[in-house]
Amino acid sequence: MLGRTAVTRGSLSVADEVGLYLELYRRMVLIRQFEDLVNALFLQGQVHGTTHLCSGQEAVAVGVTSVLDPADRVAGTYRGHGHALALGLDPQRLLDELLGRETGICAGRAGSMNVVDLEHGLMGCFGIVGGSIAAATGAGLALRGTGNVAVAFFGDGATNQGYFFECLNFAKVMNLPVVYVCENNGYGEYTPFTAVTAGSIIARPLAMEIPSQTLDGNDLWVVRAAARQAVETARRGDGPSFIEALTYRFVGHSRSDPGKYRPEGELDRWRLKDPLAVGRRRLVEEHRVPESEVESIVEDVRTELDRVRQKGLAAPFPKPDASAREFKDG
Amino acid sequence: MAEIEFRRAIRDALDEELARDESVIFFGEDVAKAGGVFAVTPGLWEKYPDRVLDTPISELALAGAAFGSAVCGKRPVFEIMFGDFLPLTMDSLVNQSAKYWYISNEQASIPLVVRSAIGAGGRFGAIHSQTPISWFLGVPGLKIVCPATPADAKGLLKSAIRDPNPVLFLEHKRLYGLKGEVNGDLTPIGKGAVVREGDDITVVGAMKSVHDALAAAGKLVEHSVEAEVIDLRTLRPMDIDLVLESVAKTSRLVVVEEGPRTGGWAAEVVARVSEAALDQLDDIWRITTADAPIPYSPTLEDAFLPAPDVIVESILAHRRK
Ligand SMILES: Cc1ncc(C[n+]2csc(CCOP(=O)(O)OP(=O)(O)O)c2C)c(N)n1
Ligand SMILES: [Mg+2]
Numbered sequence A: 001m002l003g004r005t006a007v008t009r010g011s012l013s014v015a016d017e018v019g020l021y022l023e024l025y026r027r028m029v030l031i032r033q034f035e036d037l038v039n040a041l042f043l044q045g046q047v048h049g050t051t052h053l054c055s056g057q058e059a060v061a062v063g064v065t066s067v068l069d070p071a072d073r074v075a076g077t078y079r080g081h082g083h084a085l086a087l088g089l090d091p092q093r094l095l096d097e098l099l100g101r102e103t104g105i106c107a108g109r110a111g112s113m114n115v116v117d118l119e120h121g122l123m124g125c126f127g128i129v130g131g132s133i134a135a136a137t138g139a140g141l142a143l144r145g146t147g148n149v150a151v152a153f154f155g156d157g158a159t160n161q162g163y164f165f166e167c168l169n170f171a172k173v174m175n176l177p178v179v180y181v182c183e184n185n186g187y188g189e190y191t192p193f194t195a196v197t198a199g200s201i202i203a204r205p206l207a208m209e210i211p212s213q214t215l216d217g218n219d220l221w222v223v224r225a226a227a228r229q230a231v232e233t234a235r236r237g238d239g240p241s242f243i244e245a246l247t248y249r250f251v252g253h254s255r256s257d258p259g260k261y262r263p264e265g266e267l268d269r270w271r272l273k274d275p276l277a278v279g280r281r282r283l284v285e286e287h288r289v290p291e292s293e294v295e296s297i298v299e300d301v302r303t304e305l306d307r308v309r310q311k312g313l314a315a316p317f318p319k320p321d322a323s324a325r326e327f328k329d330g
Numbered sequence B: 001m002a003e004i005e006f007r008r009a010i011r012d013a014l015d016e017e018l019a020r021d022e023s024v025i026f027f028g029e030d031v032a033k034a035g036g037v038f039a040v041t042p043g044l045w046e047k048y049p050d051r052v053l054d055t056p057i058s059e060l061a062l063a064g065a066a067f068g069s070a071v072c073g074k075r076p077v078f079e080i081m082f083g084d085f086l087p088l089t090m091d092s093l094v095n096q097s098a099k100y101w102y103i104s105n106e107q108a109s110i111p112l113v114v115r116s117a118i119g120a121g122g123r124f125g126a127i128h129s130q131t132p133i134s135w136f137l138g139v140p141g142l143k144i145v146c147p148a149t150p151a152d153a154k155g156l157l158k159s160a161i162r163d164p165n166p167v168l169f170l171e172h173k174r175l176y177g178l179k180g181e182v183n184g185d186l187t188p189i190g191k192g193a194v195v196r197e198g199d200d201i202t203v204v205g206a207m208k209s210v211h212d213a214l215a216a217a218g219k220l221v222e223h224s225v226e227a228e229v230i231d232l233r234t235l236r237p238m239d240i241d242l243v244l245e246s247v248a249k250t251s252r253l254v255v256v257e258e259g260p261r262t263g264g265w266a267a268e269v270v271a272r273v274s275e276a277a278l279d280q281l282d283d284i285w286r287i288t289t290a291d292a293p294i295p296y297s298p299t300l301e302d303a304f305l306p307a308p309d310v311i312v313e314s315i316l317a318h319r320r321k
Helices: A017-041 A058-065 A081-087 A091-098 A131-143 A162-173 A203-207 A220-233 A266-271 A273-285 A291-315 B004-022 B059-071 B082-101 B131-139 B151-163 B208-223 B242-251 B265-280 B300-304 B310-321
Strands: A073-077 A122-126 A150-155 A178-186 A211-214 A243-245 B002-004 B024-028 B050-053 B075-082 B112-118 B142-145 B167-172 B179-181 B193-194 B201-205 B227-231 B235-236 B253-260 B283-289
Touching: A017 A058, A017 A091, A017 A220, A017 A273, A017 A291, A058 A081, A058 A150, A058 A178, A058 A273, A073 A081, A073 A131, A081 A091, A081 A122, A081 A243, A091 B167, A122 A131, A131 A150, A131 A178, A131 B310, A150 A220, A162 A178, A162 A291, A178 A220, A211 A220, A220 A243, A220 A273, A220 B131, A220 B283, A243 A291, A273 A291, A273 B112, A291 B253, B002 B004, B002 B151, B004 B024, B004 B075, B004 B151, B024 B059, B059 B075, B059 B082, B075 B082, B075 B242, B082 B112, B082 B131, B082 B167, B082 B242, B112 B151, B131 B142, B131 B235, B131 B265, B142 B151, B151 B179, B193 B208, B201 B208, B201 B242, B208 B227, B208 B253, B208 B310, B227 B242, B242 B253, B242 B265, B253 B265, B253 B310, B265 B283
Parallel strands: A073 A122, A073 A150, A150 A178, A178 A243, A211 A243, B024 B050, B024 B075, B075 B112, B112 B167, B142 B167, B201 B227, B201 B253, B253 B283
Antiparallel strands: B002 B179, B142 B235, B193 B227
8 A cells, every 4th residue: 555655755765766657657556446436436425426537648647746845735636536546545435535534534524526635735636716726825825935836736727717827927937946837638528629729828927937848648758757857946945847748538527428529539549558568568579678567566555555445335334423513623 | 479488588588688779799618509508598609609608617707898898888688508517607706796886886787687596406416406696695786587497587587687786697497398488588586486375384485395385285185284474586586575565374385496405595584474473474485405515316415406296394383493
């Protein structure tokens, strides 16, 4: 199980590069399999309401968080299971939350869209499109001068929110240590981003003279390298950066989305660039990891999640009377 | 008469008003090509491609554009997908649209409609389940319309689109699948309706609470209580005369609100009835949700909401008092 002391936190305590990338690959596998599990449990009526899966986008969350320290802060979105797991939240506590159980990370109060795990640096998964941008900007204000940084994950659609324009400008003029990570998966719900976005996304931060790059968000190695550069800029006190990670969600926007808006063949083309396939190829071809070792990661995660599923389904529901306190005492 | 779903009644109202009046435009996020995330508006874009528009995810721009276009003669209807996102529209709605008629010395009014899906019970958690009425109740110049049936959804939306003032039109998510007869009449804004007659107690609700109150009234018969149920249908302006008439007969009033207790519309009903008819009252109170965010977990959310059994229990407890 991934824990708080995982190799990705701290300043790369694992010297062994292969070991590091195996661990990061494992995280991507965990996220993918977790999402598959959530989907299955949703269809069985065990995960309630709605849920937004990030299958296909794993490399962005894992790559960016792989260069963070424990005291850095991250704001994710309602499509946030990957953000949380990449940061090291125990999948048991995340699944239990989605199942509405007392043992969930927020004791069943939050659900899929609103997960908070401050222990692992996750300020929240924000259900309002653009909300994560504000949260990370504020974290940047608090972290100014400490050498720590804040990261905002958000979608292409969020770049049309007031939050986006106001916060990026705010962070730039105040020189805040924030890394803005746009997970451009091509769509906001059912609408292609090109239909509702004037100009290019990257032109917007560039107009504010925020260092920005657009990159292949399905290649963990590429994401990690860019994130390291952006995070170092922020740690040095040189202000915010912007990353537009091009990626794709292999699943619907949320429940009940047949994906009719996808042009013929688009999904198949992106499947060829599956971040897990890209990662596996790199591990085997560049890092000379035996296929069998990669395969055993997949199997180990499957075994782990099977246990998580069983335990989650057996966990108790919260008792109503414990819940409704409006204010903290004091 | 055929029965249609609540969501279909809304679609039909939009369709008919778009057909009737060229100045009506309708826009929102995924409302046109995709037909809305709650499948409320399919087929409209195909019929009125120039007047039914998909927008960016930019709620303040939606509200601001509605305001500006209304000043220039359009009748904009826009959708804010979940009522929880209404705070992002708030400045334009509150400071521009709601005040314009007055401060312009009546040069122009703002005939816009904001449609928004609200309400809990769907396991959507704290930020996709709220009932945002109390946020807007104290804004003079903004009407708040809250249908409970397909007939009123259609009749009130048509009235809202024709109304010369800004109207917040709220659609309870748990009602979208509700079926009922719809004859196509306009429902007047500002008029409530007695939906069940009874002599022993007046129960006032809106939207889903009306159905919960009716279910409770059905169960109360076994306890020899005949409840009169009122559907307010509009919360601003509020048909307090209808409630007073009923209370003159029953002398007891309970108001059921799905929304936080403090500052809610139920408090407003109780205040107005108390001011006007204190001497006629034997009892008056509210059933609301707690002053707390809406929880996600099924066990927590179910306990949070004023279900029919909660209403029955509360009324019986007050009788025993
Ligand atoms: C302020 C606000 N408006 C609308 C929504 C409904 N909504 C949820 S996700 C979404 C699409 C967001 O697209 P994008 O930013 O590209 O992120 P993605 O879902 O693709 O990860 C919308 C419109 C919301 N949650 N918040
Ligand atoms: Mg997107």
